[in-house]
Amino acid sequence: MRKYGLWVFLTFLILAACSKKELDFEMIDDLKVKSSATLPLASLSLSLEDLVADIEDSTLVVDPDNALRIYYRQDSVFTYSINDILTVPDQEPLPLPVDKSQPNFDLNVSLGTIAGAQLYNAIFERGHIAVSINAGDTVQSDVRLAFTFRNATLNGVQYRDTFLLSAGNITAVDTSYIGGIDFDFTNGGGSVNALNIGLELIDTANVDPNNIIICGVALENLAVEVATGYFGDRVQAAPPGDFDFNINGIDQFAGGFYLTDPNLKLITRSTVGLPLEITTEFIGENAELNRVDLDNDPFEITASPAPGVVANSVLSVNPNNSQITEFLANIPQKIYYSGSVQINPQGQPADPNFISNTSNVVVDFEVDVPMEFRLEDMRLDEVVEDIGADIENLDNIDELTVFFRSENRLPFDLNLSVSFIAANGDSINGFELPLLAAAPVDGNGRVSAANIQEIPVVFDESLINSFLLTQDLRFVASANTTNNGQTAVKLYTDYDLKIQTAMQVKGNYKIGEE
Template identity: 20%
Template sequence: MSIKRIRSFLLAVSATALLVGCNFEYFADAELNDFVWTPSLAIPIGELSYTVEDLFGELSGAGVDIGQNSDDVVMLTYEAQLQSQTATGFLTLADQTFAQEVDAGLNVNTQGFSAQFDYNEVFEFDLAATQNEAFDSVRFSGGSIDIMMNSEIDAEVNYTLTLSSLIDIDTRLPLVVSGTLTPANANVNLSDALSKYVGDFSKDKNGNVVRNKIVVKLDYQVRASGNSVIQATDGVSFSMSLISPKFDLVYGFIGSRSLDINFELLNLDFFDSFKEGSISFAEPSFNFVFDNSFGFPLGVNFNQIAAITQKGQIIPLTGSAATTPGIVNGPLVGAIGTSVNTVLKLNSTNSNIPELISSMPKKVIIEVNTETNPASAPAQYNFIGASNELSIGVLLEMPMIVNINGLVSRQNVAFDIAGDLEQAKKLTLRLIAENELPLGGEIELVFKDVNGDAVFTVSQRALFEGAPVGSDGRTTGPTTNVVDINFLDADIRLLENATSIDVVTRLTTTDASSNQAVKFFSDYSLKIKLAAQADIELNTKN
C-alpha cells in the first residue's frame, strides 16, 4: 500500500466518523504530521476545531443564516417574502358619469322679433364611494374626461360649462368648455386627457369644506329669432364622464379595505435532515415584517397560522396574538415617498410559537387579513400614490437556547476508496474530543454496497460528551472523550465492497432529560484530535 493511499484511506474514514452535520472543508485542510515508524504504522492525522456555526452549517444550505445576537448566543434566522400589494392593485377609480338637464322655462311662439335669455346655475354631484372612501383630491395620471352638450331649444344657444372640480395642472384654472348649439347642430361631444388635471373634490357649490363633491357651473344664453318656437320643457342638458381614470396621487380617506394573504405555504426545509428526536427552542420569534409606504394605518389579524409537522400533524397558533389585531403604521402626509417598517412579533409571551417551531414543521400555513384605517388605530389623514407598496415578509429568529434530546440526522456520503484497502490488515482510529459545547454526540456508520445493502456497521457510540453548565448559563469547562474505532482484517475486506456510508448522528444537550434549555455561545468550540495505527504490507513505491 503506498503512502498516498494510506493517507487517503485514513482521512476518508476519519472524516466519515466525524460527520455530525459538520463542514467537510475542514478535513481537507487537516495537517498531516510526519510518519512514526513502529512494528505497525502509527499516524497522527491532525487536529480539527469546530465552532457552533460549523456544527450546524448544513442548515445554511437550506436558506438559514447562522450568526449571533447581542448576547453572543448563536442565532438561526430564516427570511421569506410572502407577498406585496401595489397601489393600483389596492385602489382603483371607477368610471363615473354625471348628467343634468336644465329646462329653459320659455314659452316663445312666432314672436316676430328676436330676444335673448340668460341662464346660469351651479350643480354638485357625488363621487361614487364603493368602500366608504372619501376623496379630497386626485392627481390623475390617465383616462379621459368626456363631455356631451345637447340642446332641445329651437334657437341658438351659447353655453359655457365650468368644471370647478377639475383644475388644469399648468394654469391652475378650472376646466372650461364653451360653444354654440343650434337646431341644426344640437349636440357636441368633447374629450380631454385627465392627466392634464387635478381633481379637487373638497368643496361644495357654496364653498363649504366637504369630500367627494364635483361642482359644475352651467351658463347659457338663448338667442331666439322671430321664427323660434320654444316650449317651457325645452332645455339644455349635459353629461360628463370619467373614463378609465388612473391616479398618480390620492388624498382624503381611503375607507375600510381588506387585503387577505390566503394560505401562503412557508417551506421550512431546513428541518428535513432531522428525522428523530426532539429540539425545543425556548425563545423563538416569528416576525411579520411590514414595509408600508401607503399613507394610512393597517389593522392586522392573524386569521390562521398553523404548523404542519413532518408527520402531517397540524398545530394551530394560539395565544393573544391569534385574537388581538396588530397595527401597521404608515407615513404621514408630510413624508410622502417614505416607507414605515413595522414588525409584529409572535413569541412565547403572546403565542405558542415555541411549540410550533419546536415541532420541526415541514411547512407553515399563513392566512393574514389586513384592514385599512382600523378603529383601534389613531386617526390619520390618508394618501395613496401610484408607486406606493405594502410588502409583507416573515423573519423566523431562533436563538440557540434549546433542549435537544436524541435529535437524529441521517446522511449518505460517497465512499469510493475501496481500491486503497487491499493491503491493509488492521486499522485502529483514535479520536480525542475536547468539547466546550453543552452538547453530546453519538455516531453510527453503516457502510453500503452499490445495491444499498449494508456490508459493515460501526455500532452507535459516544463521540463527544456535553460540557456541564454553570449558574451563569455558560459551560464551566471542556469535557474530554477518547474513542477508538477498530477495523480488523475481515472488516476491511467487507469495506472493499462499500460505495457509500449512511452516517447516523444523535445529538443531546447537557441535562436534556430534565427539560433544561442550554445556550450555545458563539465562542464555544469542539476540538478533535485524530490518530490512527495500521498494520499493512508497506509498499514505498508511488
C-alpha cells in the same frame, strides 16, 4: 602422509555434494507482507469565533459579550400603497340637458366609491372628464357649452371648461384632462362624496327653440394624489412570495432545535392615515421539505398621525401568539409567505383617514434571538453514494481500528450512526460512533470545561467484509445538548472543538496477487 591429504580433500568434495535442500521459488506467490501501522489521519478543529468570522451573509452575529445570536431580517415582505387602500372607480356618465329656454342645469350627485369609502377631500393627480354632446337637431352654427364642478378648483379657481358642438353637427365627443383638480366632497358642509355640477348653454342664439341638447359627463381614470375621509373597510390581498432562511452551521440538520426564547418580529412602517389589520401566513420549509406554519395572529397597524409622519408598529411573534417554537425547531431553510390587509378594521375612526400617493405600508420580517437553545435528537441524514471505487484494497487488511479523540468545548453530544448500504438498497451492517460528548455547562448555560473522550471503532473481519459489499454509506448524526437535550445552553464564540482521528491497521498484503 600424502594419502591423508587426499582423503581430507575427497571428504570435502563428498560433503559438498550431499545434503541438498530443494528450493521452490514459486513460493513467492504466497508471500504476504504482514505489517501494521498507527497513523494519524486528520486533525479537525473548529472555533466558533473563526466560524462566525469566516461566514459571509451569516445569520449568526456576535454580541459584545461574545454570545451568539441569530439575526435575520427580510425587509418589505409586504408593501401596501395607495392603490391597495383607496381607489376611485370610473364614474357612470351623468345626463345634463339644456335648451334655448333653459340654458343652465345644475346637478348634485355622489361620487361612486369602493367599500363604502366616504371622501372629504381629494386631489387627483390625474383623470379625465369625458363629455358626449347630443342635440335634437343639427345645429346651424357653433354652439358652446360650459361645464363646471362647483365644489372643485383647478389652479385655485373653480373648475370650468367649455366644449363645442360645431355647426352642421348633431353630436360631439370630447375629453378634458383634470390632473391636479381639488375636490371638496363635503360641498362646503357636512356632505361626503358630493359632486356639484353645473352646465351652461352659452350660445343660445345659435340654437333653435325646440332643440334640446343633452351632455353626458363622466369622470374617468382618476388617480388620487391626496385624500381625506373614511376609506371604508376594504380587504386587499398581498402577492405571495418566499425568501431563504439559512442558519449557518445547522442548515443541514432537521428538527430537534428548540430555542429557549424564540420570537420574531414583524415591523411595520406606515405613512397611511388609517388603521390597518394585516393577516399573514408564514410557512417554513426545512431541508427535508417538511413545512410548519408559523400560525401567528393577525395584527393591527396604527395610523400615521399626520401626513408625512411614519407610524411604526412592532409585532412580537412568540409562543403565546404563534407556533414559533415548532416553526423554528423545524430549522426552516425557506419561508413562504402570503397575507392581506384590511383597512379600518374597527369601522370608521374618530379621525378622518388620509392618504397620499406617496403613502405606503411596509412590513419587515426580523428574527433576532440569542443562541440559547436545546437540541433534542436534532438529526442530519446524509448518504454518500458509490464508495466502491476507493476500497478495492481493503481485503488486504486483517484488522482496522479507527480512533477518535475529541476535546469538546461545545455543549452538545454528537452521535453518529453509519450504515453500510448494499447495491440492492439493504442496510447490511454498520456501527455506532458517539463522536462527541457534550461539554458541561454552568447555571447560565455556558460551557465550564471541555469534555475529552476517545472512542475506538474496530473494523473486524465481519465489518470489513460487509464494507466490501457496500455501495453507499448512510450517516445519521444526532445532536443533543448537555443532559440529553434537557439543558438549555448558550453559544459563545470562545467555544471550540478538536477532533483527532488515527488509524491502526494490520495488513496482510499478498504480493503474489499483483
